[in-house]
Amino acid sequence: MRVAVVGVQGDVEEHVFATKRAMRNLGVDGEVIATRKRGVVAKSDAVILPGGESTTISKLIFREGIAEEILLAAEEGKQIMGTCAGLILLASEGDEQVAKTGTKLLRLMDISVRRNAFGRQRESFQCSLNFEGVGEVPAVFIRAPAITRIGKDVKPLAHLNEFVVAAQQKNILALAFHPELTEDTRIHEYFLRNALKS
Ligand code: GLN
Numbered sequence: 001m002r003v004a005v006v007g008v009q010g011d012v013e014e015h016v017f018a019t020k021r022a023m024r025n026l027g028v029d030g031e032v033i034a035t036r037k038r039g040v041v042a043k044s045d046a047v048i049l050p051g052g053e054s055t056t057i058s059k060l061i062f063r064e065g066i067a068e069e070i071l072l073a074a075e076e077g078k079q080i081m082g083t084c085a086g087l088i089l090l091a092s093e094g095d096e097q098v099a100k101t102g103t104k105l106l107r108l109m110d111i112s113v114r115r116n117a118f119g120r121q122r123e124s125f126q127c128s129l130n131f132e133g134v135g136e137v138p139a140v141f142i143r144a145p146a147i148t149r150i151g152k153d154v155k156p157l158a159h160l161n162e163f164v165v166a167a168q169q170k171n172i173l174a175l176a177f178h179p180e181l182t183e184d185t186r187i188h189e190y191f192l193r194n195a196l197k198s
Pocket residue numbers: 050051052053054055083084085086088115116142143144145
């Protein structure tokens with residue numbers, strides 16, 4: 001199995017390591033490749049869009065033609081996981097910050113997102129979440145977005161306060177937090193298991 005981590009900006013290496021550890025735990029033979037150019041996503045079985053700055057990541061993936069490859073991979077039924085800024089890019093609808101910055105979205109999931117939804121006082125925090133199908137997981141939030149609306153085909157997987165913070169729509173998985181920043185690899189394993197099935 002080959003997993004591409006879109007590496008134009010953000011916490012790329014952490015996702016590469018977490019995915020490799022998850023592969024080892026599952027006994028999956030595979031490779032994980034961080035990429036800044038087109039070509040790799042098209043030849044991969046699954047794609048990860050890391051956190052970072054959604055405005056920057058958006059600009060670069062559309063400029064480099066990676067966005068087009070992600071859209072095609074999604075259409076082919078490959079598993080796509082977006083975390084934090086990656087979640088924003090997967091959304092069908094952004095908020096006024098997304099509009100103001102002219103951030104182009106991939107619109108692969110029928111959700112509305114709010115950037116920096118947890119406010120300034122609580123820019124970064126760690127908590128425990130009940131993640132459907134996985135159990136209690138540690139979750140790191142860094143200037144995190146939240147999902148404020150989900151479409152009828154979207155399954156919420158975790159909640160925090162009044163928000164949905166993890167959701168799945170068919171082969172698309174979106175997380176408001178950073179599973180790659182803890183030792184716990186169960187969410188990456190959940191993602192890889194779905195990729196093995198598809
Ligand atoms: N606040 C960032 C954004 O809106 C996301 C933060 C993150 O990915 N850790 O793009």
